[in-house]
Amino acid sequence: MNIYDISREAGVSIATVSRVLNNNPHVSEETRRRVLSVMEAHSYVPNAFARGLGLNTMQTIGLLCPDAADSYLAAALADLEHSFRTRGYNCQLVCTGREHAERERGVELLRLRHMDGLVLMGSTFVEETDEGNAYIREAAAQAPVVLLNAAYPSPNVYGVLCDDTQSTRDAVTWLIQAGRRRILYVYHSMNDSGKRKLAGYQEALRRAGLPLEEELLCFVPREEADVPHVRGRLLALREKGLRFDAVMASNDVVAVGALKYAHAAGISVPKELAVIGYNDSDLCVCCEPELSSVDGRLSPICTQIVETMLGVLQGREMPQRIVFSGNLVLRGTTPAR
Amino acid sequence: MNIYDISREAGVSIATVSRVLNNNPHVSEETRRRVLSVMEAHSYVPNAFARGLGLNTMQTIGLLCPDAADSYLAAALADLEHSFRTRGYNCQLVCTGREHAERERGVELLRLRHMDGLVLMGSTFVEETDEGNAYIREAAAQAPVVLLNAAYPSPNVYGVLCDDTQSTRDAVTWLIQAGRRRILYVYHSMNDSGKRKLAGYQEALRRAGLPLEEELLCFVPREEADVPHVRGRLLALREKGLRFDAVMASNDVVAVGALKYAHAAGISVPKELAVIGYNDSDLCVCCEPELSSVDGRLSPICTQIVETMLGVLQGREMPQRIVFSGNLVLRGTTPAR
DNA sequence: AGTTGGCGTGTAAACATTTTCATGCAGAGG
């Protein structure tokens, strides 16, 4: 069943059928009805590929996700896909992993499958050097690129993000005002977002007039950023005599590791140790006590990503960088004040 | 840049260029090299839509996911996408939600976007009645449909699943052998998989000669299948005087709710209350004590789904139903024996 | 020497749309 069969049966030309298909107003009501009824009768669906060839688009957005199993990114995935679909776009999922080569290969699909735009999910995609980000610029030369919680100033590249510096600064400042003085910062990544968070931690201490102690910075490589590893790591630090009365974590999983550490070491939370996570994920409410965390505003970020992408695709001028401010969500792992 | 430009510049016909593109062996080494170098020079990429039109496929699989934010499905998503991509297929993500109409609309995209196959992620998709599953049969008339952890006997529909009955039976039997007699079954869904799990619970009791007590079946509607709701629900049951020494849960989140209940009620786990979850998700190791759970074999299931799909697409005969048996993973919420 | 077969290559049709331009017709205005 193609447009010719329909046109023949309806006694019109294929141009008219096409017009009906595309809701072109230059068709008489009667003709439109006749054509539609023939389509209905054969439950005709236009060929997507031919349409793509003619229009040079199949209304597809590529969602590049370093790890769909990560709860933060999974939530973003669900949100983005749903919003794009209700706006008439479908999403191609590409789980790239975090290696440069993998990400580059993922971006390649933009060209190979001729997508209309790309969403790079997470600041994993943005590297330190300009050469490292060459692949983003190349992609942006083909179609608009929108970054989730990251920014990279370059033509046709847009960033929608949470002000991680402010959020982390606020959280750490809260801890300081609650009387904590030795705040361990446990972080799992030094990508764009990771750096912004660290800066926030440092700013908070500086503003409070506290010293920046090197030994209170605890880096955990991403592969070891799981609960048992973090727990073990903190236990080891304690063994070595390090003392701290609060933990600021770069994500919720790491924070849970800190809670586990406290439990293992017989340290009471939040009395002896306060803990704040990041992302306000489902995990928080599963903890005992429930985990205080920073809400990274994922939902408004996703909404804005879709808005930005569609705006650019419609030729509108869009801001290249949109920042939301995070909120501290207090629960059981921070003391009452 | 199209195939004509390349052919002109390389001094060959478009057929030859196409042959080079498709690794057709009927091209002399010299010609192939010349064509390739011209392509390279212009960094030519064949038009995906035209190719789709010619070949009647764009090597795309539709992944229909009721909820990408669900950790079980998110893990499956990552696994499936990666496997399909390494096998040359790309994935279209569609987050359908669990409503019948939404799912039906998702399946519609199979036709509209001309995908090569559909993976329905979760037994949510399979309904009780044959009329309810009409949309699956219609989809299967267009392209192969593979169900994740569900089965529906119909032509061109394939199911890859975990033997939930056996797994649940084993887990409950373990609890019985550990001396527990009043085992509360908390479940959040009565779809295909949910029913199989419940059957396993009942079988275990029957085989052990224990009575099936209606009051020990605790159904929690899906919308309330989160930690605080389950916790509240169990507290209410306790208020009403119900006593139980173990909880078998239909997923890990529900199990965490039971742990929270125990904590709130001052009940010690696993001494006074044993808890077993389902799916062996990341959550397990975040609990205190760590959650014992049933490994639903998601990874081998995903691998097999891809295998089945590709097999069918290559015209091979594939089994319509493949079952893996689950494993009980014992951690801290079950007593030592 | 003539036939056969295989291989490299080219021609042209097929794939199913969209879109531009032309055409015919009806009604309005001079």
Next chain:
DNA sequence: CCTCTGCATGAAAATGTTTACACGCCAACT
């Protein structure tokens, strides 16, 4: 009555591939 305008419609070109078929050439048989 003629012209002009606007609208419904159609013819044909354009989109960029794949592929069936034909052709010519050379080597290997008969």
